Structure formats: C-alpha cells, structure tokens
Amino acid sequence: MENYTTFLGLYKPESTESIEIDSKLAENFETIDSKIGIALSNGITTFENLNERLKMYENRFEYLDERNVMDYGAKGDGVTDDTQAFHDAMAEGGYLIKVPAGEFRVSGLLVPSNTMLVGAGKKRTIIKLLDDTPVGHSVLTNSDHTNGNENIYIGHLTLDWNKDTRPAGWKIPKGPTSSCLLFANVDYSFVEHVFAKNAGLHGFDATSPNYNRHGENDDPTFYQPGGCNFVTFSYCEATGSGDDNFTCHFGKHTTFSHCLSYHPMGLNDGSSNTNCFEIDDCSQDVMVDSCIAIGGVRGFEIKAHDYAPAAKRVQLVNCRAYENAISFCIRHIGHHTASDPQSASAHDVQLANCIAYNPKPSDLYKGAGPNALQISGYDGVNVVNFHAICDDSSINYKGNSVVSVYYKGRLINLKNITIRGFKTADNDLYIVGGDNSVGKVMIDGVTLIDSAEKGVVFGSGMYESVVSNVWGQRSPKNNSGTVGIFSVDPDLNVSNCDFSGYETDFKIGGVVTPYFLFKHKGSGIIGSRDSHATGNNNFVAGSVRSRATGAAQSSVIASYNTINPNSDSVALGWASGSTSSSSNRKIEFHAKDGTIKASGSIKSSQTFSDYAEYFESLSGEKIPVGTLVTLEGDKIRPAKKGDFMLGVISETAGVILGESSFHLSGRYLKNDFGGYIYEKQKDANGQIVMAPMENPDYKPDKNYASREERDEWNVVGLVGQVYVRCDSTVEAGDFIQAHNNGIATKTVSPKQRWQVMRVIKEFDKSKGYGVVLVFIR
CATH class of the missing domain: 2.160.10.20 (Insect antifreeze protein)
Incomplete structure (x- = not known):
C-alpha cells in the first residue's frame, strides 16, 4: 500500500517501519477522504482529496492570465457594439480582463466563472446597454444561472442600463432581470468600486434564478434554490434604479460594505417602493456595513413579500440614512394583522450605530412616512445606539411617529436611542398595541431632545413591555398636551425615567403622575x-x-x-x-x-384612653361631645334622668369600632349571626379563593361616605376615661347619673358607679356645663 497523505494532513507510515496497520481501517479512511474530494467537485474536475480542492481555491485568482478587451476588437467609442469582444476575451473563464477608459456599448455581458473584469476607474470605464437592447437584459450577469458560477470579480467601472432611451410603455418582465449587475446562483465573488446607473429594475442584485410571486411558488415557506453565497459588494455606488439600487434575494452571506446609494427613481409615479438598500425575500446572514442611503422611499429595508420567507439574520452596522421617506424599515408583508399568520421566518435583525437624518415625504410613494424607523412582523430585533435627528423645520411630521413598533412586531430590544428635533411629530417612540400586537418590547436608554408631543407611547395590551432610563427635555415654548411616557395599560414596567418641559411626565392607565415613577409588574x-x-x-x-x-x-x-x-x-x-x-x-x-x-403588645402612643363604637343618632344629627347617651332601639339619644347610660360622646377614643371606613356596611351579604357569607371566586391571577359574597343591590359606582363623615353617626366611648359635660353639683370623687339633655349630675346612690376622677373645667353658667374626667365601665 502506498504512502498516502490525506486532506487532514495525517501521516500514514509504511509497513517497513514495523508498525502494525489494520488494512481495512486504512482502506475505509482513504475511501472517505476520496469521496469528500468528489463531493466538492466543481462540475468539471473531480479532486482526489480536499487538500487539492483547497489549493485550487488559493491559486485560482493568483494565476489568471491577463487579457485586454481592446485586443479582442472592442472600440470603447460609445457607438460600436462591443459585446462579442468582451465574450471573446472572457472565453470560458480563467482570465483577468482589463477594460481601459471609454464607453463600451453592449447588449449584455455574460461573465463565466473564474473571471476578473477590471476597469480603469469608476466613471472612467463605462459599460452601457445599446439603445435597442431587450428590456429584460442586464448590463452584466453571470453566464450560467442554471448550474451556477463562482469566483467572479467585477471592479473599477460603471454599468449603465440606459433607461432614458427606452420606448414609451416599456415594462420590466417578471423575475430577476433588467439590472445593472445581476448575480444569480453565484458563489464566492466580489464587486467593488462599481457604479450602477439608471437600472430598469435593480442596480445590484445577488439573487436566485427565480423569485417567488403570486401564482408561482407563492408560499412563505418555500425557499428558492440557487441563491448566491458569499458575494461581497464594497465601495460601490448606485442611483436611478426603477426599483432598488442595492438588493439581494434567496441567498446567504451577502455583504454590502462602504456603499453609497442615492435617489432610486421608481417606475410608477406615486406608488413605487423604490429603495436605496433592500434585503429582500429569504436573504440570510447578510451584513450591511458603513453604507449611506439618500433620497429613497426607504433608505434601508429588511423585508419579505407575503408569498416568500422573510430575510433573517441581518446586520446593519454604522449605516446612515439621509432624507428618505422611511429611513430604516423591517417588515414581513402579509404577516401583520390579527387575522394574518404569524411569520415563521422573520427573525433576528440587528441595527447598530445607525443614524436617520431628516426623513421626509417622497413623491415616489405617496403616504409613506416620514419616519426614522419602523419594525413590524419580526421578532428578535435588536436596535442599539440609534440616532434620529431632524434639523429641518420645514418638514411636517404631524400624524407620524419617529420610531414605531407595530403589526406583530415582538420581542424587540431598543437600547441607547437618541431622538432630536421632531417637534411636529405626534410621538417620538410609539409601541402600537391593539389586536395586531403580540407584545414584549424592551426599551432602555432613550434620550429625547426638543422633539415630539409625546415621548414614549405604548398602546393597549403592551403590559409585558419594559421601559427604563428615559430622559426627555422639551423647550418650554409650548408644552400643552405633552407627556413623557404614555401607556393605555396600567401595568407597564417603568423605571428611572425623568422629564422636563412636558405638561405631564407620566400618564399610565389613564392616571397622570407628575413625579418620578417606578412601576414593576409581577413579583x-x-x-x-x-x-x-x-x-x-x-x-x-x-x-x-x-x-x-x-x-x-x-x-x-x-x-x-x-x-x-x-x-x-x-x-x-x-x-x-x-x-x-x-x-x-x-x-x-x-x-x-x-x-x-x-404576637406582641399593641400599644398606643397617644394619651387617648377610652374604647368606643359608632352609633347612629335617633334625630339623625350630630350629638355634642361629652354628652351622656342612652339607647332607644338600635339608635342613641341624649340620656335623661333615670335612663341607663350607654356611654359618652367621645373625641379621645384610642380604639374605635364600626366606622365602616371603606365601603357601605351592607356591601356584603351576612348570615343570621352577622358574619359574612363566603363564596368561591377567581382572583386576578386565576387562583380560586373564598371571598365575601357581594350584595346584588350594591352599586360600586355610587359615591360612598364613611360614618366619620356623616353627622348621624357618633363615636360613643363605652369603657375607660372620658370627658363628660356636668352641672355645678359635680366634684372630684363623686358618682354621676344623667340629669337633663345628657348633662351629668351628682348621685349618692349610683346604679352604674361611674366616678369622677377630676374636674377639668368648673361649671360655666354661660355655657351651661362644666367638664369632668370620668372613668366609665
């Protein structure tokens, strides 16, 4: 058996080294290694092992032969059809094609794998469609949409779709077409320093050979095959596209880095969703880094149509949006309202260190915006270090929110948000509730400076949301109707929020709180x-x-x-x-x-020393303090001579019973002995508890005054030391009885043995009484 070096780099010793080898194991290992190489075939070459395959990748661009398109008949004079010259130069691939300065007219270039197409500089080398080119052609695309291409490099040139020369009534055909640069089913490729101008559909598109659409794969769970993988656009520029300047569909690991997109033009006046950057249907693992969007309907949009899976695992980092109708937008169409299905794919988007500057209405799409950020239909969205700034007082934001989460946006985290200068907006940050909401938004670290009428607003049903560390400041010129935090629901979690220049700091659950507020729902x-x-x-x-x-x-x-x-x-x-x-x-x-x-003593710190109960007066009027009273039925009146003395009207009771402080005494039904009748009830947490049964005649909306507030109810001291009105006969040590109109007089044969402890105030003839301290029992 030959000495064999595997893709793993393992050393297989020869038998002469006196090392025992299991032949079956060695054969299986070589078979596995070979099959991995076969599986990685590029369709032309089958590699013996993975090590050979990897070396091919490393050397592919390094050893390309260089060709100049002028050597193959190209003129670059802005008139001649140079299409064939480019195709002759590129052949079947494997070449670096140099394109000098000039305007090269073509009917569309088909670029094969392993090709570098390099111009003399963006806006010096111009490749432009011929005037009579069919509308469905792109300026440049890869050669094999069906089987795919790889290792293509396009750089340092301009691609002009030549939209202005199209005849009246022209229409874009369906599918991926009509673009400046269209990659379909392309892997491991780079586009840099390229300017895409006046595309019929898209300036740059990394996509699959087909799109989902109504009546054709219109399933939000169907993933089109043949999407691009590991395609990077860097330092590119695009303007004037009929739809989006930069976009991608149905691919993975697409990167847009340091690209400039401005003024896409749309095709339908007033109804074109024509965007600067659009991460569209089923795009996955996309990075948009340090890009600038100017003057689109949406500056940056991450989305999907209702008939396709949503873009997911998308990062926007260090991006800036200037004067777009909606600066940043994240949505899955058709998965918004309560009757729509919840999206199964709209997940995991990150915006970090992004700026929205002067969003403004656009004639390209009537009724869109102006807004800085909209999130709908997605979950797992994190927005960190986001600035929304307006310094153009001519823009009217009335009826709009600067930042909004709505239409089934859920599990959203907004952290370190600054909003400045949107003085005419209704809300700075609006978490829309209602039937279309599925809840849970976390807001932390928000700064609002001279901005909307309402700061942070939560609609109904958003009680599981959290807002913390919000600071808002408005100039004092007009704060009428302004509120820092507004919530329809009373159970919003709120902490560390402070406002100045607002009419009201907080209005939560209909309750106005003008002071610093901490609210935490749950335990x-x-x-x-x-x-x-x-x-x-x-x-x-x-x-x-x-x-x-x-x-x-x-x-x-x-x-x-x-x-x-x-x-x-x-x-x-x-x-x-x-x-x-x-x-x-x-x-x-x-x-x-x-x-x-x-478990210990209950002590009173005051000097009051009698025990009392409430009794209703027979006359329905208040009885003067210090008056001896007696019972007549279940009511009281001032005691007369010979009456049994129930007690004394007191102001010094340490314990008072029967006030019925909180509700009507007949609110709950009672049994024959005065105790409550209980029933099983479910509390707010769904627990079954035993609670008093409410009287069906009780009216909770009727105002109720406690007995303390009603003249007919009097506090009667029953035991202890009380102050009593007396006549001139009473002295310290005497026993008393009722004489006339509840006034005490001396008795030598007491029935109740109520004894005078001391005289507080001598009898005053002008008042008609004196005051003594009496111990009653």
Whole structure:
C-alpha cells in the first residue's frame, strides 16, 4: 500500500517501519477522504482529496492570465457594439480582463466563472446597454444561472442600463432581470468600486434564478434554490434604479460594505417602493456595513413579500440614512394583522450605530412616512445606539411617529436611542398595541431632545413591555398636551425615567403622575439578601433570608428569616440563626380579610384612653361631645334622668369600632349571626379563593361616605376615661347619673358607679356645663 497523505494532513507510515496497520481501517479512511474530494467537485474536475480542492481555491485568482478587451476588437467609442469582444476575451473563464477608459456599448455581458473584469476607474470605464437592447437584459450577469458560477470579480467601472432611451410603455418582465449587475446562483465573488446607473429594475442584485410571486411558488415557506453565497459588494455606488439600487434575494452571506446609494427613481409615479438598500425575500446572514442611503422611499429595508420567507439574520452596522421617506424599515408583508399568520421566518435583525437624518415625504410613494424607523412582523430585533435627528423645520411630521413598533412586531430590544428635533411629530417612540400586537418590547436608554408631543407611547395590551432610563427635555415654548411616557395599560414596567418641559411626565392607565415613577409588574425583591418571591405579584423588601410564597399578593417587609405563606397579606418577622420559617412571623396584615395579627403588645402612643363604637343618632344629627347617651332601639339619644347610660360622646377614643371606613356596611351579604357569607371566586391571577359574597343591590359606582363623615353617626366611648359635660353639683370623687339633655349630675346612690376622677373645667353658667374626667365601665 502506498504512502498516502490525506486532506487532514495525517501521516500514514509504511509497513517497513514495523508498525502494525489494520488494512481495512486504512482502506475505509482513504475511501472517505476520496469521496469528500468528489463531493466538492466543481462540475468539471473531480479532486482526489480536499487538500487539492483547497489549493485550487488559493491559486485560482493568483494565476489568471491577463487579457485586454481592446485586443479582442472592442472600440470603447460609445457607438460600436462591443459585446462579442468582451465574450471573446472572457472565453470560458480563467482570465483577468482589463477594460481601459471609454464607453463600451453592449447588449449584455455574460461573465463565466473564474473571471476578473477590471476597469480603469469608476466613471472612467463605462459599460452601457445599446439603445435597442431587450428590456429584460442586464448590463452584466453571470453566464450560467442554471448550474451556477463562482469566483467572479467585477471592479473599477460603471454599468449603465440606459433607461432614458427606452420606448414609451416599456415594462420590466417578471423575475430577476433588467439590472445593472445581476448575480444569480453565484458563489464566492466580489464587486467593488462599481457604479450602477439608471437600472430598469435593480442596480445590484445577488439573487436566485427565480423569485417567488403570486401564482408561482407563492408560499412563505418555500425557499428558492440557487441563491448566491458569499458575494461581497464594497465601495460601490448606485442611483436611478426603477426599483432598488442595492438588493439581494434567496441567498446567504451577502455583504454590502462602504456603499453609497442615492435617489432610486421608481417606475410608477406615486406608488413605487423604490429603495436605496433592500434585503429582500429569504436573504440570510447578510451584513450591511458603513453604507449611506439618500433620497429613497426607504433608505434601508429588511423585508419579505407575503408569498416568500422573510430575510433573517441581518446586520446593519454604522449605516446612515439621509432624507428618505422611511429611513430604516423591517417588515414581513402579509404577516401583520390579527387575522394574518404569524411569520415563521422573520427573525433576528440587528441595527447598530445607525443614524436617520431628516426623513421626509417622497413623491415616489405617496403616504409613506416620514419616519426614522419602523419594525413590524419580526421578532428578535435588536436596535442599539440609534440616532434620529431632524434639523429641518420645514418638514411636517404631524400624524407620524419617529420610531414605531407595530403589526406583530415582538420581542424587540431598543437600547441607547437618541431622538432630536421632531417637534411636529405626534410621538417620538410609539409601541402600537391593539389586536395586531403580540407584545414584549424592551426599551432602555432613550434620550429625547426638543422633539415630539409625546415621548414614549405604548398602546393597549403592551403590559409585558419594559421601559427604563428615559430622559426627555422639551423647550418650554409650548408644552400643552405633552407627556413623557404614555401607556393605555396600567401595568407597564417603568423605571428611572425623568422629564422636563412636558405638561405631564407620566400618564399610565389613564392616571397622570407628575413625579418620578417606578412601576414593576409581577413579583419583586428590593433591598434584601438571600430572599425570594415565588408567587404572582409577591414582594420582599428590606429583609434577609425571607420569602413571600403565597399564591399571589404575598409580601414580607423589614424581616429576618421570615416566610409568608399566605396570599393577600403582609408579614413582618424576626428570628436569630440562619433558618427561614413561617413560624418566625411576628405581625401579619391580611388585606382580603382586613385583619391584623401580632404576637406582641399593641400599644398606643397617644394619651387617648377610652374604647368606643359608632352609633347612629335617633334625630339623625350630630350629638355634642361629652354628652351622656342612652339607647332607644338600635339608635342613641341624649340620656335623661333615670335612663341607663350607654356611654359618652367621645373625641379621645384610642380604639374605635364600626366606622365602616371603606365601603357601605351592607356591601356584603351576612348570615343570621352577622358574619359574612363566603363564596368561591377567581382572583386576578386565576387562583380560586373564598371571598365575601357581594350584595346584588350594591352599586360600586355610587359615591360612598364613611360614618366619620356623616353627622348621624357618633363615636360613643363605652369603657375607660372620658370627658363628660356636668352641672355645678359635680366634684372630684363623686358618682354621676344623667340629669337633663345628657348633662351629668351628682348621685349618692349610683346604679352604674361611674366616678369622677377630676374636674377639668368648673361649671360655666354661660355655657351651661362644666367638664369632668370620668372613668366609665
């Protein structure tokens, strides 16, 4: 067996070296190695192994023979048909074709593989279509759309499709046609320092031999075969195209670098989506780097039609858009509204360090823009370090948003966004909600300077979105109706946002908040260590080794080693050591039941010292403080001589019962003994809870005043030290009884043994009473 060097570079020793070799293993290895070489055949040569194939790639351009097109009969005089001269010079490929300065008229060039076509300089060497060339021809394309081509280099020249000489009524045929430079089914090729001028369809197009279209492969999951791979356009320039100056379809690894695109012209007045750069149907792994777009309908568009898969895995880096109707646009047509299917392919786009400058309306497409950035139908979009700037006060942005996410745009991240000078726009940044929204947009680091009426706006249903670190400043000349952050939904997550020069800083869920606002939907932990909140809307604050584990609305505050297992409650607790437990709770406030539990004493820091309840007066009027009262039925009136004294109207009660502070006392149904009747209810988190059954006659929209605010309800001290109105007979140490109109008088045979502790104020005849402090029981 011969000594054999594989594509892996492994050394196979000869048998004479006394090394035992498994012959079957060696044969299999050589077979695999050979088949890899065969699989990489270029259609002409079959390589014995991959190492030979790779060497061919390395040497392909290095050893091209050089030819000059003038040596094959080209004139370059702007009149002569030089088509055949180019084809003779290129032959079957393998040559570097030099094209000197001049204007070379052709009917369309077909460039074979392994060919370099190099001019004397962009705008010095001009290749221009003859006036009578069929409309479907391109100035330059590859020679074999069916089987494909590779290793083509085009550089340092101008391609002119000669649109101006076309007869009236001419139309572009369907499919990839009518371009300045059209690559279809081309791999590993470069185009640089080329100027594409006045194309019928596209200035530059790296595509497949066919497009999807209505009635012909109109399936948004069908990927056309034969797309280009690893085609790079650098330092190229294009203008005047009937559709897009730069575009690609159905290929992978296309790169546009340092290219200039300006003023595509469109074919249909007022309805041409004619763009500077368009990354179109099913393009994948595309890089657009340091490119400039001027005066298109859309400066940079990443998209797909409804009948094709979307472009995906696209990066735009360091790109600038000037005076386009829409500077940057990301969309999948036909996958926008609630009734449309969600796109299965519109994913993963990145914009980094891009600038939109003075977007303005265009006559090329009526009603488009003006906008700096639009995102729809896509997910996984990241926009980082984006500037939108307007310094042209003549542009009217009324009715428009500078940046918008809408029509099923979802899982979008907008970070480090600066918007300046769009003073007439409705919104700087609008996240459109409603039926066509599928939610979740993250906005972080936004600076708004002298710009739109509303800063950051969220439509309905966008409660899962997050906005943070937004700073907005408007000049104070006209701030009427302006708002920094607006959200239809009340549950928007908001943090670290500040505004000046706006009428209102925040309007969220219909509520105006003119102050710094922090809102966080869901569970949260703040100012705590080794703590967890595991239910819905649970919260732990200022605690160590504490957990809120109730199903929902469970909180722990200022605690140590404490677990709150209950929903709708706040717990405080403490225990030494390092073990958390619910038994370490010391205080619990229960929101649903309205109860307070404490393991220690409840102490009052005030000097009030009686215990009281609310009673309704018989007269329906307020009874003066210090008046002795008695019961008549379930109501009270001032006590008279001989009446049983219920208590005293008090202002010094430490504990007051029966105020019915928050709602009508009959709001909930009660059983025969005054307790609530309970029923199963589903709370906002979908949990089943037992809750009081509401009275069907209760009207929640009716205004309700608590008993404290109603004259007919009086606080009656029942036990403790109270201030009592008295006549002139009462002194310290006396027992009292009611005399007349609730005034106390001395008695030597008390029935209730209410004793005077001290005289507070001597009897005043002009007032008709004195005041004594009485202990009642």
